[in-house]
Amino acid sequence: MALINGFNSDGVVTINRVILRPEYSVEDLEERVATLCENVKTYHSETGFVGGFVCLNSGAVSNEGSTIGQAVESPMKGKEALIVTFWQSFEQHEASHRSETFQPLFKKVLELCENGNEEIAYTMLWSGKAYSPEEAKEARAAKEKYAKAA
Secondary structure, three states, X not given: OOXXXXXXXXXXXXXXXXXXXXXXXXXXXXXXXXXXXHHHHHHHOOOOEEEEEEEEOOOOOOOXXXXXXXXXXXXXXXXXXXXXXXXXXXXXXXXXXXXXXXXXXXXXXXXXXXXXXXXXXXXXXXOOOOOOHHHHHHHHHHHHHHHHHO
């Protein structure tokens, strides 16, 4: 089962990194991105768009997962967001950006960006979801059984 329903393993993930200009708020970003995302869902769900999400830097820094020091809080808290979309192909993604309905809304989002915009396309190497409690129990039992055999 795919992590994102309908997203094939040969699909493309695109990531936009937005750093808000000081004169704009998170609410400005939410409003403009919601309008843009609704447009993509409406006009591109049948031409390659599979899904997506937008996330905001919460400020929390994992000291257990970071190797660059023991930061207390990210300086990008509340001003950095990632717009992540899932597409059947890169060509379909590019066609969506050339759409007449998309371009005016995209420009409104870019007005918020301190960092301009660079959208990187990635291919999937792995995706997965957590085990159910029963699956986790079975996985631990298998590890214990076969770790001793190795």
